[in-house]
Amino acid sequence: MSDGTKVKLNAGSTFTYPEVFSASSREVTLKGEGFFEVQKNPKRPFLVHTDKFIVKVLGTVFNVKAYATDKKVETTLLSGKILVELHDRPEKRL
Numbered sequence: 001m002s003d004g005t006k007v008k009l010n011a012g013s014t015f016t017y018p019e020v021f022s023a024s025s026r027e028v029t030l031k032g033e034g035f036f037e038v039q040k041n042p043k044r045p046f047l048v049h050t051d052k053f054i055v056k057v058l059g060t061v062f063n064v065k066a067y068a069t070d071k072k073v074e075t076t077l078l079s080g081k082i083l084v085e086l087h088d089r090p091e092k093r094l
Contacts, residue, residue, distance in 0.1 A: 004039040005046065012067065033065040038080075056083040 001007065002020055009015055013032025021027075026046045038046045040059025048055040050066035052073045060080020066073040075084060084094040 003041065003044075006037040008035040009033070010035075010065075030064055030066060032067050033063070035061075035063045037061050052087055054085045054087075056085070057081070 001017065003026060005026070007015060007028075010033035013030065013034060015028065015030050015032075015034060017028040021044065024044060026041070026044050027049065028047070029049045031051070034048075036046075036048065036057075038057050038059050038061070042058050046057045046059075048057075048064055050064065050073060051068060052066060053075075055062070055064060055075055057080065060082060061078040062080070062082055063076040063078070064073075065075070075082065086092055086094075
């Protein structure tokens with residue numbers, strides 16, 4: 001990606017992102033499964049939007065599995081820190 005972040009998608013996944021990120025954040029949308037290696041930038045958090053939750057990160061390595069047909073969605077942290085906000089319970093942050 002334009003900021004040096006690397007994303008690997010699994011079969012049946014779709015991923016949308018802007019050609020150039022905004023000055024305040026780096027926001028993308030994932031439907032399916034993606035493995036992320038995010039370049040650290042404390043001034044511009046990286047946000048992965050799915051149908052059920054948002055993953056917020058500054059720089060880390062993680063996987064998101066959020067296929068529309070799955071009853072269960074998940075994210076797996078390999079290194080760094082992430083924050084997960086559920087759409088149906090935004091007050092509950094993980």
